[in-house]
Amino acid sequence: MTTQKQPPFRADHVGSLLRPDKLKQARRQKEAGEIPAEALRELENKEIKRIVEKQKEIGLQSVTDGEFRRAYWHFDFLENLDGVEGYETESGIQFKGRQTKSHSIRIVGDLDFNGHPMIDDFKFLHSVAGTHMAKMTIPSPSMLHFRGTIAYGRYKDEALFFHDLGQAYKKAIAAFYDAGCRYLQLDDTAWAYLCSEEQKEQLKARGLNPDHLKELYARTINEAVDGRPEDLTITMHICRGNFRSTWIASGGYEPVAETLFNGLHIDGFFLEYDSDRAGGFEPLRHVQRKDLQIVLGLITSKFGDLENADEIKRRIDEATKYVPLNQLCLSPQCGFASTEEGNLLSEDQQWEKLEHVVKIAHEVWG
Secondary structure, eight states: OOOOSSSSOSBOOOSOOOOOHHHHHHHHHHHTTSSOHHHHHHHHHHHHHHHHHHHHHTTOSEEOOTTTTOSBSSHHHHTTSEEEEEEOOSSOOBOSSOBOOSOEEEEEEEEEOSOOHHHHHHHHHHHHHTTSEEOEEEEOTHHHHHHEEEOOGGGGSHHHHHHHHHHHHHHHHHHHHHTTOOEEEEEOOHHHHTTOHHHHHHHHHTTOOHHHHHHHHHHHHHHHHTTOOTTOEEEEEEOSOOBTTBOOOOOOSHHHHHIIIIISOOSEEEEEOSSGGGOOSGGGGGOOOTTOEEEEEEEOSSSOSOOOHHHHHHHHHHHTTTSOGGGEEEEESSOSOSBTTOOSSOHHHHHHHHHHHHHHHHHHHO
């Protein structure tokens, strides 16, 4: 496959990978005080090197650390921002038939960014990526508001809260860039939930206006990413929930498509398109920018069976009715382990899925 210089790549992936059992066991031992933090990190380093080499071997141009140092795709980052703390809740996040561990975040002080443990995590990934592009994934600023509780009186002023949030993220983006990051992904499930009638009713029950949230989130994201260096690519991944191969939301992208594709100052979007719950490609007609890349998540990360390659090619061709082929890419619809528990497939099946993406992309784009 022709090598691209700028991400997202024709064959790409969202980021998280299945944690090996020995890493899960070591994390439990560390939490129980049976091994020191240094021993856990040494094992993480070893396993990250292994999966980076595997990503290179199967033909991917971007490599991630699989989010191996995290328990959650979002909380681990958010609770290490200034003014945010993690805490144990009575119940977790409810998916279809399953519930996550009981944990959440709350805002208890002035939001800011003054260093973060994930900067060092990225530096390690960058050091082992070699000539491949090291990709960093963090939750979008929207997720702090969407999943967090504001327990800080000063932020009764909504405008002040979102201003401080945007500025904290602007500092975070600059810090990752200074550490060598040139490919940053913002993971944001809120946009998919704003496409779900069920989820919008839940937001209204919390006293939130979905249309107003759409405006606030878009403005905050743009404040965070505007002014970034020209050689920093920022993409956004949007899905409908991913925990132990289950999901939360349903609904096509139509309610948010115009805002996403023409309103957000993002270089590319990873979109979930592996099931009927995602709707059709019609919302892609709102893509007017010639420089915007759309990564079609046509390969599911939830189950191990391989999709029919000809059917995937047919669907890519269908998407070209709305977006030119040179603005399209292919990936799984989500990561394989949004939380440390991981989806219900084997590691071998995971690599087969990613190899499938690379092979199909080669046959489509050459």
